[in-house]
Amino acid sequence: MSNAVETVGLGRRYGRHWALRECRLSIPEGRVVALVGPNGAGKTTLLNLVAGLIRPSAGSVLRFGEPVRDDPASLGRFAYLAQDSALYPGFRVADLLTFGRKLNPRWDDDLARDRLAQLGIPPRKRVRQLSGGQRAQCALVLASAKRPDLLLLDEPLASLDPLARHDVMALLMETVALHGTTVVLSSHIIADLVDTCDWLVAVNRGRIQVSGEIDELLAGHAVVSGPVDRRAHLPDRLPVVTESVNGRQVDLLTRATTDTFGPAWSVRPPSLDELVRGYLGAPDASALPGPVALAR
Amino acid sequence: MIGFRLDARSGVPTYLQLVNQVKHALRLGLLEPGDRLPTAAEVVAALAINPNTVLKAYRELEREGLVAARPGTGTFVQRTLGRVGAADRARLHRQLVTWMRSANAAGLDREDVEALFEAARQDVAEDVA
Amino acid sequence: MLWLVWRQHRWQLLTVAAVTAAYCGYLIWVAWGVPAAIDECRTLGGACDAFNLAKSRWDSAILVGNLLPLAAGVFWGAPLLAREVEQGTIRLVLTQSVSRRGWLSVKLGVLAAAAGVFGVAVGLTVSWAAPRLGSLSNDWPFGNDVLFSQAGVVPVATWVCALLVGAALGAGVRRLMPTVAVTLAVLVLGFAGLVALRPHLIPPVVAVAGAERMMPDPWFEASERGWLYRVSYLDSGGRELTSTTAGELCADPANSYPTAECLARTGLRQRAVYQPLDRYVWFQAAEAGLLLVVSAGLALAIRRRLVNAV
The missing domain is CATH 1.10.10.10 (Winged helix-like DNA-binding domain superfamily/Winged helix DNA-binding domain)
Structure with a gap:
């Protein structure tokens, strides 16, 4: 199975500031990837690099094993839904479909029309008359009707109410189910991603911190909880990612361990949210394929 | 569906x-x-x-x-999770009809039948326990 | 792609087309009756009112006409990239299955072609209309700063160049209103600079002549003889005198400027610095060429900028 996205030593610098650096990433085809990280961590930079909208300052990007090229064949294989999902404000919805049809040889007009009809967005309406949610939906329809093999979405849910969020994700998941599309979805709301994503990429301070299959990551970590005054009795070699103290209880996010710690301690698998927050709170820790650096 | x-x-x-x-x-x-x-x-x-x-x-x-x-x-x-298959169900139904006829012949009324049915169920429940 | 250019720029194209058509129509209408008005004016005791009216209309129209290429720069060129970037739609359009080079070439190509067509319309109209007034005024394109750039092939290059200046500034400034402002300033300054540069494109002819071949003096800068830069007089010692000083030397009560008779009498020689009429086409070619070279450079710069980053 080949990789939909592969980056080696990828970096992007703005002036003297590295927005992203030394980024090594492999995303297998057919995955639904959650790209998470604090604001300004480099999520958008990474997506822009993969989309070929900006050029790397260092390293390289491969899409489906091929370098990013400025030709119709390379451009036709992916679609990008940018953060503001900007569409031409003066265009009618029908014009957007013509736009998609004229500029994309793989365009699926029936799919686009069906979707818009389902969403109840009238083709005669102008983009500027649509609500923020409808605009995001239109942008997503435009992106999916392009029939991409790779769909990049930058904060597609940010401007949406919960109902619209559900609709957008449903539309996205149906596309994945029908066409095996690889999806990379950035968000800082983990709850939106729990049931939809199966691969996690966490970016923090311009570096890739975590990359892997969510089920494996969850199985490979544990939350160890117990009384804070017994913390010192835990073995030193316990691979702790991060720990937090709540009153008299201490919670440790650790890599999976076969050790047992006595009756005072409980061990349970982490939730995705705990895992993500644990790593983002400990920027020096990482969970990546290959050699791994640990916090301790 | x-x-x-x-x-x-x-x-x-x-x-x-x-x-x-x-x-x-x-x-x-x-x-x-x-x-x-x-x-x-x-x-x-x-x-x-x-x-x-x-x-x-x-x-x-x-x-x-x-x-x-x-x-x-x-x-x-492929198959159902109903624990009793159609054939079993038919056989049990036939046996119960036969028993009900003998009960009628013996002059048991509806309440007698229900009391007997309940007692038998408890006996079986004790067996299982 | 053609559809997209039309859909995005149709109003700008139609508006500028309408204004250009109105302008050309007005010039034709004004110039149409001019020969009759001139005839009337030249008849002894005839009235020149009709000609004067036509002339004042013509002058104001021609001044306004120099602003037309600004429309191509401001309405077509400036928004081409600046608005896409400002709206964020650049990321939409650059991730469709059309290469950046392809997108840019079609957009610039179509708009440059439209600019060229409008330039041709203006060039033909002015080239046809100006000589109708020229016999009585100085409305010959050669040597006339405001007419030259609207006659012949120069307007084609001016329009195309204005478009590319707007587009290139948009690619650099990336916001629409600042781009519009900067484009206006650059185009106005550029036009002034071009007018100042024009006399130096080709070195002029310096002719020193006696009475037999002297040019009429005074005479307009622009005339059917060519483009006159300067007339002065040389005395026997080789010193240069202005027309006025020479006229005083002549001491001819009927003429304040030297005449052939005066030159023959005093031995003054006339020194004329000018461009002969047959150089008109070369000046046209030189200026149009210069503008087109600048346009091509700007197009390359835009392409480079677009290919490298958004």
């Missing part, structure tokens, strides 16, 4: 919720052998979940022999 729904706060993994809902429908006779389960695309379009989750649930059901995937056509129910 079965319609799935999710309870995000149940703590039960999503794929397991789908498995349980299919089993429940099988027990109640809402799904019968030969029925087609909704496709992954149909499920995710309604629930907004990862298609692999649906496939994982269907694989689990397949492993238990409850459903079978037929390439190109869909996933179909």
Whole structure:
């Protein structure tokens, strides 16, 4: 199975500031990837690099094993839904479909029309008359009707109410189910991603911190909880990612361990949210394929 | 056709919720052998979940022999979870009719029959315990 | 792609087309009756009112006409990239299955072609209309700062160049209103600079002549003889005198400027610095060429900028 996205030593610098650096990433085809990280961590930079909208300052990007090229064949294989999902404000919805049809040889007009009809967005309406949610939906329809093999979405849910969020994700998941599309979805709301994503990429301070299959990551970590005054009795070699103290209880996010710690301690698998927050709170820790650096 | 729904706060993994809902429908006779389960695309379009989750649930059901995937056509129910098969049910029904006739002949009324039925059930329950 | 250019720029194209058509129509209408008005004016005792009216209309129209290429820069060129970037739609359009080079070439190509067509319309109209007034005024394109750039092939290059200046500034400034402002300033300054540069494109002819071949003096800068830069007089010692000083030397009560008779009498020689009429086409070619070279450079710069980053 080949990789939909592969980056080696990828970096992007703005002036003297590295927005992203030394980024090594492999995303297998057919995955639904959650790209998470604090604001300004480099999520958008990474997506822009993969989309070929900006050029790397260092390293390289491969899409489906091929370098990013400025030709119709390379451009036709992916679609990008940018953060503001900007569409031409003066265009009618029908014009957007013509736009998609004229500029994309793989365009699926029936799919686009069906979707818009389902969403109840009238083709005669102008983009500027649509609500923020409808605009995001239109942008997503435009992106999916392009029939991409790779769909990049930058904060597609940010401007949406919960109902619209559900609709957008449903539309996205149906596309994945029908066409095996690889999806990379950035968000800082983990709850939106729990049931939809199966691969996690966490970016923090311009570096890739975590990359892997969510089920494996969850199985490979544990939350160890117990009384804070017994913390010192835990073995030193316990691979702790991060720990937090709540009153008299201490919670440790650790890599999976076969050790047992006595009756005072409980061990349970982490939730995705705990895992993500644990790593983002400990920027020096990482969970990546290959050699791994640990916090301790 | 079965319609799935999710309870995000149940703590039960999503794929397991789908498995349980299919089993429940099988027990109640809402799904019968030969029925087609909704496709992954149909499920995710309604629930907004990862298609692999649906496939994982269907694989689990397949492993238990409850459903079978037929390439190109869909996933179909193989057997029901009703614990009594049609033949068993018919045989027991016949035996009960025979017994009821003898009870009638012996002059038992409706309440007598119910009292006897209840007593017998308790005897069997004690045996099992 | 053609559809997209039309859909995005149709109003700008139609508006500028309408204004250009109105302008050309007005010039034709004004110039149409001019020969009759001139005839009337030249008849002894005839009235020149009709000609004067036409002339004042012509002058104001021609001044306004120099602003027309600004429309191509401001309405077509400036928004081409600046608005896409400002709206964020650049990321939409650059991730469709059309290469950046392809997108840019079609957009610039179509708009440059439209600019060229409008330039041709203006060039033909002015080239046809100006000589109708020229016999009585100085409305010959050669040597007339405001007419030259609207006659012949120069307007084609001016329009195309204005478009590319707007587009290139948009690619650099990336916001629409600042781009519009900067484009206006650059185009106005550029036009002034071009007018100042024009006399130096080709070195002029310096002719020193006696009475037999002297040019009429005074005479207009622009005339059917060519483009006159300067007339002065040389005395026997080789010193240069202005027309006025020379006229005083002539001491001819009927003429304040030297005449052939005066030159023959005093031995003054006339020194004329000018461009002969047959150089008109070369000046046209030189200026149009210069503008087109600048345009091509700007197009390359835009392409480079677009290919490298958004």
